[in-house]
Amino acid sequence: MEIEISSCKHLMYVSEIQQEMYDSAQRRGTGIAKRSIEYLTQKISDGNAVVATENGEWVGFCYIETWSHGQFVANSGLIVSPNFRNKGVATLIKNKVFQLSRNKYPDAKIFGLTTGLAVMKINSDLGYKPVIYSELTQDEEFWNGCKNCVNYEILIKKERKNCLCTAMLFVPQNNKVNEAVNQSENEFNHKISQEEHKYTIQNSPETNNNKKETDEKESHLSV
Template identity: 60%
Template sequence: METSEVIVRVALPADTIYASEIVNEMEASARVRGTGIARRSPESIIQKILQGKAVIAILPDGTWVGFSYLETWQQGEFVSNSGLIVAPAFRNQGVASAIKRTVFDLSRHLYPDAKIFSITTGGAVMKLNNQLGFMPVAYHDITTDTAFWKGCESCINYPILCSKGCHNCLCTAMLFDPTMPEAQHA
């Protein structure tokens, strides 16, 4: 399979048919890696798609390849890039990078002044974030919105997060701040 055949774009309402497949792959991938992940429902994925806040990768024949979405916090002061997942058959082919770039560009387009953050335990996502100009930061540098941290409740590491007062956990927090000089190059 050539990556050039993969179509990466902002998700359309017709793409809601992939919601269950996306959620199932997110959970299966977390189990295989032995890492925590905040569970998402098919309904939440559908909502992101309908809001125009999701990116999808598919093949011309309609095969689902990958997905990510964005969420806003603190009245748009912060945007999180979340839920990046690629179907196993398409990993290590540049698809995640294309999705990440597209959701990042969508975030910058919709919320040009927002700080964009990502928390992850995945080295590949950290590398992608770094290439886009994200820097590792302390948790207090990202949103303090309690609704964001509530989303972590379904993660196996949530007790660690709580025991640390939501100041750190096993995930690495990374931030893109558009006001920083290095952000002008992203």
């Protein structure tokens, strides 16, 4: 499996990514708006996204958004293809897009809004902390993006102070010596290589055959 910073070569997957983002939100009954093809195309072309692929097949995706003139960054639209869920892909993608965000915007606060427990766990491992909504960007354009969410009325009734999503925030100054920035590229790539190797072993045909009988009832991870 390859997890790469996006480029024009990944545009071939944009329609599949867009549809799965929308379908996943509909299945959960919450969440993200359907992003336009043009919007996602721009993110991919500008290198502001991470794309995971395997043998020419799209595996997962996440992109960067900036708010309040670069003071805040969000890693948005995290999605994993149904064929590759429950295999640790979401964690690998979040690690990669987090590194990209820190490299591009080292002084920015990185935040997220999510109802997914799995995503909360990943964010927590990266150094995010739960916060109240007032600590997030107050950029109107960001909050306008919630209008297509089924829970938007709840957000408005709560005067944008809270909703069903949990707010989480990574503040560079609160993390010792900005460890995510100072970690060398080689060290990070070594970590990713180890995780990818583990992914390959765990999902090899031999391993999957051995696990098949005991794993038939495994539930899908929604991201």
